[in-house]
Amino acid sequence: MISYSEDTIAAISTPPGEGGIAVVRISGKSSKSIADRIFHGKTKPSGAESHTVHFGKIIDPANSELVDEVLLTVMSAPNSYTAEDVIEISSHGGQLVAKKILDLCLKAGARNALPGEFTQRAFLNGRIDLAQAEAVADMISAKTDMSLKSAAQQLGGNISQTVTSLGEKLRNLLALLEAYTDFPEEEMGQGDVNKLTDDLNEIKEEINRLILSYEEGKILKSGLKIPIVGRPNVGKSSLFNRLLDESRTIVTEIPGTTRDTVSEFINMAGIPVELIDTAGIRQTGDVVEVEGIKRARREIENADLLLALVDMTDTEILDDIKSLIEALGSANYILLANKADLIDQNMLEARKISLAEYNPLSISAETGMGLDQLRDLIIHSAGISKRTGIKDETVITNVRHRDALRKGLEYLDKVEKGIAEKASYEFLAFDLKHAISALEEIIGKTTPEDILNKIFSQFCIGK
Ligand SMILES: Nc1nc2c(ncn2[C@@H]2O[C@H](COP(=O)(O)OP(=O)(O)O)[C@@H](O)[C@H]2O)c(=O)[nH]1
Numbered sequence: 380m381i382s383y384s385e386d387t388i389a390a391i392s393t394p395p396g397e398g399g400i401a402v403v404r405i406s407g408k409s410s411k412s413i414a415d416r417i418f419h420g421k422t423k424p425s426g427a428e429s430h431t432v433h434f435g436k437i438i439d440p441a442n443s444e445l446v447d448e449v450l451l452t453v454m455s456a457p458n459s460y461t462a463e464d465v466i467e468i469s470s471h472g473g474q475l476v477a478k479k480i481l482d483l484c485l486k487a488g489a490r491n492a493l494p495g496e497f498t499q500r501a502f503l504n505g506r507i508d509l510a511q512a513e514a515v516a517d518m519i520s521a522k523t524d525m526s527l528k529s530a531a532q533q534l535g536g537n538i539s540q541t542v543t544s545l546g547e548k549l550r551n552l553l554a555l556l557e558a559y560t561d562f563p564e565e566e567m568g569q570g571d572v573n574k575l576t577d578d579l580n581e582i583k584e585e586i587n588r589l590i591l592s593y594e595e596g597k598i599l600k601s602g603l604k605i606p607i608v609g610r611p612n613v614g615k616s617s618l619f620n621r622l623l624d625e626s627r628t629i630v631t632e633i634p635g636t637t638r639d640t641v642s643e644f645i646n647m648a649g650i651p652v653e654l655i656d657t658a659g660i661r662q663t664g665d666v667v668e669v670e671g672i673k674r675a676r677r678e679i680e681n682a683d684l685l686l687a688l689v690d691m692t693d694t695e696i697l698d699d700i701k702s703l704i705e706a707l708g709s710a711n712y713i714l715l716a717n718k719a720d721l722i723d724q725n726m727l728e729a730r731k732i733s734l735a736e737y738n739p740l741s742i743s744a745e746t747g748m749g750l751d752q753l754r755d756l757i758i759h760s761a762g763i764s765k766r767t768g769i770k771d772e773t774v775i776t777n778v779r780h781r782d783a784l785r786k787g788l789e790y791l792d793k794v795e796k797g798i799a800e801k802a803s804y805e806f807l808a809f810d811l812k813h814a815i816s817a818l819e820e821i822i823g824k825t826t827p828e829d830i831l832n833k834i835f836s837q838f839c840i841g842k
């Protein structure tokens with residue numbers, strides 16, 4: 380195995396702030412000798428067995444001052460997170476202690492780790508592939524159990540295995556084609572033509588399924604963005620708060636007080652849902668209000684789904700519905716008639732009949748009426764079954780993976796077309812090779828350096 384770098388890197392791997400413990404992580408050739416210089420216990424880190432934990436003191440070699448009592452973990456190459464020698468020092472919590480220990484490591488010869496550099500080393504040293512490295516970041520940022528499960532499956536290698544097996548199948552076809560490239564005059568036998576087209580179709584189908592799974596995967600990972608829109612005073616903030624089950628925004632009777640947008644993530648049947656309370660859509664001369672409405676428009680453009688709210692007690696509700704629907708254009712929305720608690724049963728039935736064309740769901744942000752149905756509608760619109768949740772099939776959650784699959788599919792289409800048009804074997808092989816390399820970008824075999832750097836720079840420091 381080639382070691383990726385001569386440098387030894389160090390960082391605080393626990394999040395900033397106060398906590399019970401903080402962890403400084405060191406990785407690289409000199410991690411043990413660096414630990415030897417600052418750690419004083421029964422055993423020297425360099426003499427310790429791999430995967431053992433040692434109690435001792437961190438002492439500043441410059442002035443012999445005690446910094447902290449710590450537990451030090453030794454993990455020898457290649458059985459560590461980075462596949463290099465790794466030392467982890469668990470000190471008392473708080474940024475100051477950890478910062479001091481990190482400083483001592485730097486003075487003793489380590490350098491500050493870049494964001495994601497530990498994971499990058501794990502990748503470059505061949506311990507995990509790129510899709511798995513990305514899964515590490517997804518696990519850290521997962522917002523619900525279901526997003527966590529899909530990231531864990533990716534870290535476990537489900538995408539890597541799927542891609543590797545597709546790559547192997549394509550390489551078999553490539554071998555078949557290359558056998559013919561030495562005899563360009565010879566026509567391909569019917570049996571081989573059939574095998575090639577059948578296999579190609581099967582592979583294309585699988586790639587297509589993966590591409591389509593991104594629609595679900597995207598939702599699992601990033602969730603649904605759902606702004607609540609409607610005229611001032613229809614109850615947007617009340618609904619927002621009710622759904623959040625806590626009061627974060629001011630609910631008031633003065634129209635237009637929600638000047639900006641407020642957003643919050645909630646967990647709906649395993650899907651992370653970002654609810655956004657927006658300022659009302661309406662004409663106004665007030666500058667601040669105008670800004671809020673502009674922002675609401677921006678939210679509408681980026682929305683997965685909108686909750687379009689009207690007021691059941693409003694005598695001009697039909698006009699309001701019409702103008703709201705017009706304002707939303709082609710966006711995907713659920714129409715809600717709020718404050719249904721304020722009108723009696725007869726009136727409610729009459730309203731339902733007169734609004735039948737638009738079929739709004741009657742709700743009350745005040746009493747909670749209709750909100751279970753609303754939640755079901757939202758889950759349904761996400762295309763994820765509430766009962767089964769995430770399937771065991773590989774689901775693509777990363778747009779980079781989807782784009783690589785699309786690129787691979789385009790090349791396979793070319794191969795297919797080429798076979799039909801009896802293109803030269805070399806031509807077919809050329810496109811097939813491109814398809815393979817597009818797919819293998821997913822696991823990092825063929826990924827350009829700049830894309831690698833971009834992926835790892837999005838990690839936090841210490842990971
Ligand atoms: N009775 C009743 N009052 C509601 C309901 N939803 C909102 N309200 C009231 O309507 C007023 C405006 O609500 P608010 O949420 O601030 O509307 P927004 O301007 O659309 O955000 C407040 O006085 C709320 O208490 C509801 O379902 N039933």
Ligand SMILES: [Mg+2]
Nearest residue numbers: 615616636637
């Ligand atoms: Mg409001």
